[in-house]
Amino acid sequence: MYLINAIYAGKEMCKATHFNSTETKVKFVTALTSVASGATGLSGAALEAAHGANLKLPSALSADMAENLSKASRWLGAPAAIVGVVYDFLNGNEQWHAGHVGLAIAYWTSSAAGAVLGICVTFGVLASWILPLTILLIAIGLIIMYFKERELKEFLGRSYFGTNKKDDRYRSLAEKQKAYAGLGA
Secondary structure, three states: OHHHHHHHHHHHHHOOOOOOHHHHHHHHHHHHHHHHHHHHHHHHHHHHHHHHOOOOOOOOOOHHHHHHHHHHHHHHHHHHHHHHHHHHHHHHHHHHHOOOHHHHHHHHHHHHHHHHHHHHHHHOOOHHHHHHHHHHHHHHHHHHHHHOOHHHHHHHHHOOOOOOOHHHOOOOHHHHHHHHHHOOO
16 A cells, blocks of 8 residues: 555656645655555564564564564654645645535545544554554545546646636746646546
8 A cells, every 4th residue: 555655646746846846745755654664564563473473583583673663663654644644634725725625524534534543553552443544544535536626627727828827827838748748647
């Protein structure tokens, strides 16, 4: 799941314009941090399982190492969760002000669920909530992607004959072409 998120964030970063380049870069770095967190957690769990099965392991792969990997995984994932929660909340506010109440509610729900999931994973509490919250976040993400018309409307509004203010238009033909090419991605 983390790797899919990183691939999606990379695609979003490639089609970013000056309007959203900072957000997409932060989300891409956050996605890579999540991949590292997931790999660290998987390594810690595998090492824990190997110790539970009484396998003979090198001294460097101690039970303390397994515990430290699990802790590192949780603390690597915490900043990623915080960034996701903040951006979902901000996107919810943006959609609310743009008149997209359904998308705003979806983003705010994603922000709240992400916050609870981040707390559960970081502090190791309410473990039974982790899978349902993850499935809920995936479903909300799919709903947002399905109903999001913003990219096309933004492109049209920012084009030469668009309705946006002059400062809120594409600065060059190359930027407009990059945005247009990103519509189908």
